[in-house]
Amino acid sequence: MTVLTIQGLRSGYGRIEVLHDVAVSIERGQIVTLIGANGAGKTTFLKTISGLIRATAGTIEFEGKSIECLPPHKIVGLGLSLVPEGRAVLKRMTVMDNLRMGAFTRSDPDIARDIDAVFDRFPVLAERWNQLAGTLSGGEQQMLAIGRALVARPSLLLLDEPSLGLAPKFVTRIFQTLRDLKSEGKTILLVEQNARQALQVADSAYVLERGKIVLSGSGESLLNTPEVQETYLGQRAARSHGIRIPTFQVDGIA
Amino acid sequence: MIYQQLINGLMLGASYALIAIGYTLIFGVLKLLYFAHGEVFMVGAFVGLYLVILGGANIYVALLGAMIACAMLGVIAVYVSVRPVAKNRPLAPLISTIGLTIVLQNLAVYIFGGQQVGFPETVKQELYNFGPITVSSVQIFILAIATTLMVVLWLFIEHTKMGRAIRATAENHETAALLGVNVNRVVLITFMIGSGIAGVAGVLDGIKNSGISPFIGLGAAVKGLIVMLLGGLGNVPGAMVAGLLLGMIEILSAAYIGTTERDFFSFMILILILLYRPTGLFGTRMTEER
Structure with missing residues (x-):
């Protein structure tokens, strides 16, 4: 079943159009990833879906409902977080209050049970439940931001660069969390610059370049596409210098 | 003598705190210096007075009436002086709320006249002696109402869903909206709460000074502003403590230095705060994280 269908989407800031005719569809239970360079329009794409930016053209259908004209707080209410x-946590509020806001x-x-479930998933948050969120480390804040979104029980979770600026152990942790969520049946749209890991977890993937979808396919097939390897996985540059790229082996990837 | 003065300062400070709470709540959610707040205080005093004089209401009804009327006035203020004005120009709503100040003040002169009007004795005046300290029933009443309001407000902000939504909105509109908060509604509710409290402060001020005029708004606005800066922008508990502090400083300076210097000390404090502790005494974390 299709959870989200986007067709002919155009959006931007003022008179500057950032997204030109974008189409994306997401099936229930999948991880879909959108990769692209800085400035390709990835964040604009997510902001348009969640209602922070109004689309200038096109349709966004979420579980059979048109949401392109709704304000952000109504879209959250429908189950899209x-x-x-x-890591936009509320820094001046405690970990617990952040989760309650979720x-x-x-x-x-x-609600209390779902907050406990977040504490089970990220035990470090349970230890710091009464601390101000601003005092957490970057990785902990990202866990809190994800946990907070989960408390809303979304049927579609959108993540904007969750691994950005995190220490490697937290990056691994975040991607493991995404796999866990998928196995629990959650549907996820992941926007990432960390293309390799994103494509490894994704069922299907889209490549966004200068506001247009230029490639799409299964995560695995894009990993093996020469254009993607050259532009986003940096393999050609390395190869031409005679460097062997160590390939990441991650367990549990089909 | 000093204890007596401290008690008097506490009374004065309680009404400063009530005004400043509204200021700081509104500043918190909108990052807007809302000038008409002092006039809302003035309108509250008149609503209370007229409920007592014309309606024969007892003081609790007058307080409640002023609170509701001012909350409504807060809503009107949002619709006429905040929403229609460009959001991305921070000075525009400042000017439009100054405009609202002028309108409200002139309207009050037109309706109530420009004279000082006496407030009838609504709380029975009795004096109690605790050793060397004398406290009047009016003072106890004012302090009790102000304290109750502050405690209730603090509980509301800290422990209710709407309170959390107000704090989230104060921190970041976008993040709050993404969590399902209707930011416009929260702003409206914040104005209602802040204005309602200012209305109560107006009535309490009327009882204390037994006289009000359409021109009491400006003084209240300025004192509220000083207290807000002293407590830290957007810091509600800070405003409560700073209000009491300013009240005591004023009374003590009036008692030991001279009545005419009272405001001089308030403004000195304002200047010192702006120079040396621009984040307020309690160092609010108001820095924009963007």
């Missing part, structure tokens, strides 16, 4: 770039759209009695 964005974890913004740069449940802002909910009013059912299971």
